[in-house]
Amino acid sequence: MASEVLTGKTAIITGSGQGIGSEFARSFAEAGAQVVVADLNEANAKNVATELCDGGGVALGVGVDVTDEGAVQSMLEAAVGEFGRIDVLVNGAAVFSSLIMRPFEEIDSAEWRTVMDVNVTGAFLCCQAVAPVMRRQQAGRIINISSATVLGGRPNYLHYVTSKAALVGMTRSLARELGSSGVTVNAIMPGSVETGIPRDSARPEAVEKTIASQSIPRRITSADICGSAVFLASDASRMITGQTVVVDGGTEFV
Ligand SMILES: NC(=O)c1ccc[n+]([C@@H]2O[C@H](COP(=O)([O-])OP(=O)(O)OC[C@H]3O[C@@H](n4cnc5c(N)ncnc54)[C@H](O)[C@@H]3O)[C@@H](O)[C@H]2O)c1
Structure with missing residues (x-):
């Protein structure tokens, strides 16, 4: 892929204050995009945006709670305004x-x-907010x-895995609503990714088991996921919609 496949494009990346999202932000900026780094943690979002600008990229850091319609609208206005x-x-x-992993009986309804x-x-x-602009x-x-957890199922994470499965249905259905407007909708399912952020699901024994189940038996990094995201954001993927790209090193679920 040419190095600046996203030149002239503006990308909002939610959850990009840390982890995989921040790596997406870096790779999108490297590919020439103007990046809106959006996160609940506003300080993190602004730090990532500053890092991108210091590196010669174009970025705007914004604080947003994606569950708050007003905040999502403000994020959109900030992005379009800029x-x-x-x-x-x-x-x-x-x-x-x-998240703390726990048996489903112990997940309270609030969580x-x-x-x-x-x-x-x-x-x-966020889809509702951007749709009028994209149309x-x-x-x-x-x-x-x-998440690739949807494919194998993962115990003690029922709310998380269920939520990630919902995104596959959303992707498939929204693709059918937006396709005639030239908008593609796709999903990425990462396998277990080393992000540098500690989490309950990445205890050493679990990581070892995951690596052993992969066809490419090494730890997946955030950078490993970025190529699929840049591709799906680029013109090269223009006839691909409603699809899910699995980036899990070829995991065998047995
Ligand atoms: N790391 C993995 O192994 C892995 C595997 C499969 C899928 N994923 C998915 O990839 C994405 C990134 O994963 P990660 O490991 O970097 O996660 P993470 O938990 O480190 O980062 C999530 C980010 O989302 C932000 N966020 C949380 N609530 C928010 C809200 N209400 N509004 C706006 N921002 C909010 C957080 O502040 C954080 O910066 C997530 O969607 C995750 O489910 C991760």
């Missing part, structure tokens, strides 16, 4: 690394609802970050 258009939305914001609210409703609200442009890319 860059004039929205070409790409990456729905990466999620309750993930802060269940929070996970659904951020991981599913948040993505829905006007007759072009756009929406990329939902699902």
